[in-house]
Amino acid sequence: MPESVPVCCPVCRRAHLYTAPTYPCVCGAPIAPRLDPAAGPAVAEHRAWDDEWLTVVCAGCGRPGHWPHPELGCPCGTVLRIPVARGRSDGTAAGGGPVVAAAADPLPAPAADGAPAVDRAPAGGTRDSGDAPGPAGHRAPFRPRAIRTARDAVTTAALYLRWLGYRDLRRADQRPPSGIGLAARGLLAQVDPSVRPAVPRDVECLWLTAMTESARCVYFSLAGYTDAARTGAGTLGIPLSLLDLAGVPQPVNGTAATLHATGAPTPGTRARDGRP
Numbered sequence: 001m002p003e004s005v006p007v008c009c010p011v012c013r014r015a016h017l018y019t020a021p022t023y024p025c026v027c028g029a030p031i032a033p034r035l036d037p038a039a040g041p042a043v044a045e046h047r048a049w050d051d052e053w054l055t056v057v058c059a060g061c062g063r064p065g066h067w068p069h070p071e072l073g074c075p076c077g078t079v080l081r082i083p084v085a086r087g088r089s090d091g092t093a094a095g096g097g098p099v100v101a102a103a104a105d106p107l108p109a110p111a112a113d114g115a116p117a118v119d120r121a122p123a124g125g126t127r128d129s130g131d132a133p134g135p136a137g138h139r140a141p142f143r144p145r146a147i148r149t150a151r152d153a154v155t156t157a158a159l160y161l162r163w164l165g166y167r168d169l170r171r172a173d174q175r176p177p178s179g180i181g182l183a184a185r186g187l188l189a190q191v192d193p194s195v196r197p198a199v200p201r202d203v204e205c206l207w208l209t210a211m212t213e214s215a216r217c218v219y220f221s222l223a224g225y226t227d228a229a230r231t232g233a234g235t236l237g238i239p240l241s242l243l244d245l246a247g248v249p250q251p252v253n254g255t256a257a258t259l260h261a262t263g264a265p266t267p268g269t270r271a272r273d274g275r276p
Contacts, residue, residue, distance in 0.1 A: 005037045005082070012076040020082075021178065021194045023067050024222065026148040026245070029060035030195055033070060039083035044071060044175070052171075052180065053151065054084065066151035067193070073177055139163065139263065144247030147222070150193035154180050156247045157191045157220045165264030177205055187264075188213060191220045193243075198225045200232040207236045218259065225252060 004019040020032040033056050053066045070082035142163045147153050158169050161184065172181030172188060179192035188210040192198055198221045210217035218239040219225075225233070225240055230253060233240050239256035241249045251257040 003032075003035055005035045007041050007072055007080060007082065009074040009076060009078055009080060010040065010043065011078045012074065014074055014076065016072060016074070018070070018072050018082055020070055021068075022196065023056075023065070023150060023193060024195045024245075025058040025060065025063060025065060027058060027061040027063065029058055031056055031058050031060075031065070031067075033067065034085040035070065036083040036085040041072070041080035041082055044079040044081045063148070065149040068150055068180060071175060073175070079175055142248075147193075147243060147245050147247050150180070152247070153193040153220070153222055153243055154182070154191050156243060156249065157189060158182060160220075160241075160249045161187070161189060161218075161264075164259065174209055176202075176209070178202060183215075186215050188215045188217045189220065190217070191243075193222045195223050197221065197223045198229050198240075200226070200228045203229050203233045203236065203238050203240070207238055218256070220249065 004017050007016045007018045008014070009016070018035070020035050022030045022032045025031050033054055052069055054069050055064050056067050057064045070084065072080045072082060074080060142160060145152065145156055145159070147156055161169060161182065166184040166187055169182055169184045172183040175181060176190045176192075178194060178196075179190055182189040182191065188206065190202070190206045192202065198219060203219055203225075206217050206219055218241065219233070220241050220243050222243045224242055230240065232238075234253055234255070237255055239259045240252040241256050242252050243249055249260075251260050
């Protein structure tokens with residue numbers, strides 16, 4: 001089971017109980033970074049793409065994987081980075097559990113606008129995942145990439161959104177409660193690579209954040225959604241997609257199926273909910 005540690009916000013002094021998220025290794029074993037209860041949380045003031053990730057080695061198969069660094073959003077608005085223990089295991093997988101590496105493997109260099117390099121198409125050409133916007137019948141077939149780490153899940157979601165016609169993808173300004181946020185003009189996306197199915201609070205937080213930015217939103221989950229989350233997303237009009245380990249985004253509700261079929265709206269059009 002993933003461990004929990006008490007966390008005190010250094011800004012407002014609120015006390016929290018933080019539970020480490022669990023992620024799926026490609027071998028099927030659940031892994032989670034080992035938290036360090038002896039160290040206090042750090043305030044995440046200046047964010048960088050490379051700082052979002054840890055390299056965690058699965059004790060079951062020995063594979064290293066890139067997973068989001070544990071963070072907690074305090075109600076006072078402060079984002080707390082939870083300290084992790086280096087070179088220790090948490091016993092969540094066979095053979096003693098995962099080990100957090102001393103330093104994460106380098107990620108693709110961020111672009112000037114903060115987007116990961118995976119979102120950049122070659123000059124004068126198209127990406128191998130299909131580059132033309134518009135209805136699915138007028139786009140090249142989406143070419144999936146196998147998902148082995150959280151970074152792979154973010155890459156797949158970014159390529160899929162680009163295949164739908166969204167451009168200038170970048171990391172979202174606000175970190176979601178779980179997973180990684182991506183943003184494009186008029187769109188906010190959340191990619192959740194944990195083994196916990198998304199719950200109503202997850203989709204509602206995404207919707208509220210998107211509302212403040214007058215943007216549409218879409219949710220990608222590796223573990224699926226609870227029935228209540230699907231019902232809430234249907235009421236709010238949020239597209240839900242499931243990422244399988246083969247790297248194929250599967251629409252979960254009608255809104256996601258419509259987005260898959262029609263692609264990103266062309267500039268100058270307005271959504272049915274009146275957003276730009």
